[in-house]
Amino acid sequence: MHDVTRTQKFMVTRAEGVWLWDDSGDRYLDGTASLWYCNVGHGRTEIADAVHQQMTRLDAYTVYGDFANGPALELGERLTAHAPVVDPRVILTCGGGESIDTAAKLARRYWGVTGHPGKTHLISRTGGYHGLHGFGSSIIGMERFRAGFGPLIEDVSVIPHDSVEALEAEILRVGPENVAAFFAEPVIGAGGVYPPPGPEYFGAVAEVCRRHGVLFVVDSVICGFARMGTWFGIERYGVRPDMIVFAKGVSSGYLPLGGVIVSGEVAEPFWNRPGNPFLHGTTYAGHPACCAAGMANLDILEREDLFTVSLEIEAQLDAAVRQLADHPMVGEVRAGTGVMAAVELSSEALDERGITTAEVFLEARSRGVILRPVPRALLVSPPLIITWEQIEHLVGTLRSALDAVSAAHDGAQPGTAGAAGD
Structure with missing residues (x-):
């Protein structure tokens, strides 16, 4: 004892x-891989070695704007090669909560620049955990994480986690012309480990979102990088979301790392059209040492x-x-x-x-x-x-x-x- x-x-x-x-x-x-993240286990010297080698070449430098570094580009290419998203692009961040905020802001901004500025409402599920940043605290499906902080972000609602009908009813209640995105984890993790009610659930969810013009955002922060046997977890259900949020297992927590994989359609107004900058970013996103840790971690996932x-x-x-x-x-x-x-x-x-x-x-x-x-x-x-x-x-x-x-x-x-x- x-x-x-x-x-x-x-x-x-x-x-x-x-x-x-x-x-x-x-x-x-x-028994918890720390906070759901140490997928490859502790003490992997090859990850530490990769970080050390990277820091002796380039310790850190911003990737904001047109700046880049090799590890960030290499990691982005590697992730998009496996992402179940059409024509994927990557926005790197420092963790899951930051990635949720990025996806939520991008969803609202996307509709704004494509002529639908009223589409700002965000829908999530009971039990869903989406970090504790601003948007994450606002859409989280557990009231105890929302209480006591005063007014949070408006235009959000939470539906039962196991009902496709509830999602469609909520979209119709709010009005499809007002709904920007629906957020869901492949398996609800921190909210109590709730798998989808059946193998057809996410296919039906994706169809409801498509029919009503709502972006489908998958939160794979807990479920990704082999915890569900695939790269992002959602592949088990055969759907292609508009965005995937990731973190935790991408580096097994050895250094802070996360991101959002965005479909080419959602990225297009910002990627190809002039005059639509996505004015969002953080100091350490794309940090070369963190990306080096991520690459070494992915090597272990694949090699073993x-x-x-x-x-x-x-x-x-x-x-x-x-x-x-x-x-x-x-x-x-x-x-x-x-x-x-x-x-x-x-x-x-x-x-x-x-x-x-x-x-x-x-x-x-x-x-x-x-x-x-x-x-x-x-x-x-x-x-x-x-x-x-x-x-x-x-x-x-x-x-x-x-x-x-x-x-x-x-x-x-x-x-x-x-x-x-x-």
Whole structure:
């Protein structure tokens, strides 16, 4: 058992593969790939070497306006070669929230320069997490991230995440002449791991957007770069969105990096027509060292074929976490689409007994496993190099944590805690 308390600082001092160590020397299984991003695992020296080599040649320089650098151009070409977008172009950023703001501003600006300035409304889904920047906070599908900040960006609305009919009804309610874009994750991640309601969902969504002249923006920040077995996750559903937002797994978090892949049609007014500059950019977008990290990370994804490996892990994780479905404290298990899962506590545990996911999280951490607590569930999203034995260890530890928390609330002594992950 590791010594953890609710107020104690948890200091991570080093990491390797799927493992973390704290400042006491205790080891932990990183069951969340940090914040959903360390797809290739920790401690990849080839990424560090690539960054070092780049910084000895060109440490940093802006790519704003007509300035460019080799790693940024090379990364852009590599990403567009795999993007399920017609005639793709890339706008690089420093992360997911920044990319969402970029896509939202571009959607509104696109309609403005093509003669439809009234099309400013943005639609998103319940549970959708789109970062916490200005537009992201405004379209996020979780009210707790919106409350307390005063007025946010207007002309936004949120629909149920599992209803094509609700999307069309909302477009008609607002008026297609007023709607700019619809934002959706291939699998809702931080909002609780909710896959689409069926394989036909995104095809139907894309058709509704096309029929009403609404841009379809896919937020692949969590789902991209092999977490769903493909480059951007949305390929599993055979649709071609107008924009794809990416970050996290593009560099496995080794350095901040993100971007927006834009269709040629959306880019055309800014790319080819004079007088329509897209006046948006950030200081560190296209940072050569960050792009070098991204290129080295993509090399690992391809060389080790983590796209195929992740599909095998997806099935293994699904089988393992579903063993928890019969636990008295578990209400639902969601898994099987991508290397991610949610173990939701039962209403009886949460609402009647007053048990919190934070308690389970701390109990699991004391046993050497890091999970991510959200209000009603524990989320799992490990690095894509995790083994079957490590998955079993993760799930077994979570079961022990559930048992211990339940026993504590009953006033009983918990049973044997099991291995601490050392």
